[in-house]
Amino acid sequence: MLTVVLCGCRRSAVPAPAAPVVIVQTPVRQLVTENLDLTGTVAASRSVNLVARVSGFLDSVEFQDGAYVEAGQLLFVIEPEPYRQQVALNEAQYAQAQSEYDRQQDLIRQNATSKANVEKWLSSRDQARAQLALAKINLGYTQIRAPFSGRIGRRQVDPGNLVGAGGATLLATLEQLRPIYVNFSMNERDALHLRDEMRRLGMNLKAGVGKATVLVGLNNETGYPHQGILDFTDNEVSTSTGTLGLRAVLPNEDRILFPGLFARVRIPLGDPQPMLVIPREALGNDPLGDFVLVVESDQRVKRRTVVTGPLTTGGSAIRSGLSESDRVVVGGLLNVRPGDAVTAELRGAATP
Numbered sequence: 001m002l003t004v005v006l007c008g009c010r011r012s013a014v015p016a017p018a019a020p021v022v023i024v025q026t027p028v029r030q031l032v033t034e035n036l037d038l039t040g041t042v043a044a045s046r047s048v049n050l051v052a053r054v055s056g057f058l059d060s061v062e063f064q065d066g067a068y069v070e071a072g073q074l075l076f077v078i079e080p081e082p083y084r085q086q087v088a089l090n091e092a093q094y095a096q097a098q099s100e101y102d103r104q105q106d107l108i109r110q111n112a113t114s115k116a117n118v119e120k121w122l123s124s125r126d127q128a129r130a131q132l133a134l135a136k137i138n139l140g141y142t143q144i145r146a147p148f149s150g151r152i153g154r155r156q157v158d159p160g161n162l163v164g165a166g167g168a169t170l171l172a173t174l175e176q177l178r179p180i181y182v183n184f185s186m187n188e189r190d191a192l193h194l195r196d197e198m199r200r201l202g203m204n205l206k207a208g209v210g211k212a213t214v215l216v217g218l219n220n221e222t223g224y225p226h227q228g229i230l231d232f233t234d235n236e237v238s239t240s241t242g243t244l245g246l247r248a249v250l251p252n253e254d255r256i257l258f259p260g261l262f263a264r265v266r267i268p269l270g271d272p273q274p275m276l277v278i279p280r281e282a283l284g285n286d287p288l289g290d291f292v293l294v295v296e297s298d299q300r301v302k303r304r305t306v307v308t309g310p311l312t313t314g315g316s317a318i319r320s321g322l323s324e325s326d327r328v329v330v331g332g333l334l335n336v337r338p339g340d341a342v343t344a345e346l347r348g349a350a351t352p
């Protein structure tokens with residue numbers, strides 16, 4: 001008989017996994033200026049399409065493509081000689097009509113002509129004078145000058161081509177860069193917040209036009225080095241986009257800003273106010289809104305909904321949802337989720 005002896009064996013216990021380590025930081029109270037941060041695009045304060053208003057061959061182009069031109073500077077010349085001769089012809093016709101009208105005036109005083117003849121030559125004289133004025137205007141159109149200072153684009157027609165024959169011919173586009181506009185818009189929530197802040201300061205939204213400071217920065221710039229003022233606001237929120245259109249005007253003396261650039265826009269609202277600030281990396285966002293993860297006294301992670309404020313050099317201001325004693329998770333966020341037990345290592349308060 002084969003006897004099998006079964007011996008009981010004790011399974012060694014598996015150690016519990018260690019709680020993940022997260023870096024936490026307490027919010028710091030700072031003086032924060034309330035801002036609205038928006039985006040916009042740079043646009044010329046004035047733009048004009050220079051066209052040929054009379055027909056003729058283009059004699060010359062008096063600028064370099066893309067150059068900055070001054071107001072009144074000569075840009076194009078359309079062959080002027082036919083128009084000079086037209087002025088001379090109309091001057092002769094006007095002189096003849098004036099002379100005959102004067103003669104008819106003498107004759108009517110002698111009862112040697114009719115009143116109808118006098119009126120006929122008065123009309124002829126006035127028509128000749130109008131034709132002369134029109135000829136001089138057309139002669140002036142043969143020289144196209146800059147209506148204002150600005151940067152001109154490339155020429156659309158080379159010398160020697162016929163222009164203005166079938167209507168106005170586009171020759172170039174001139175854009176004014178000093179001052180310059182930045183067009184931007186804000187959503188309904190921001191518009192209401194701006195209205196409330198201005199009411200708190202004793203102002204209404206339209207009262208800020210021509211007064212409110214607007215700061216602008218480009219993508220390759222740090223901060224907002226360009227300063228202007230609010231120049232225009234729409235009267236209503238667009239029903240198609242749900243936004244309110246605004247515009248700032250900036251001096252742009254160095255002409256760094258030019259049309260088409262993407263711009264970051266900041267509108268300061270009132271004096272600095274004390275607010276809690278946390279690092280930007282601590283903020284999350286989901287369908288429920290902005291949130292942070294905090295470590296409670298039982299060493300478990302909890303989701304905390306917050307209302308964010310302006311961005312600062314030290315992070316993001318928090319309007320509500322946190323206290324100065326909260327331990328906010330700023331490191332190891334990808335390794336934990338609400339409800340997890342963790343080991344918290346304190347980094348310290350944010351640097352003002």
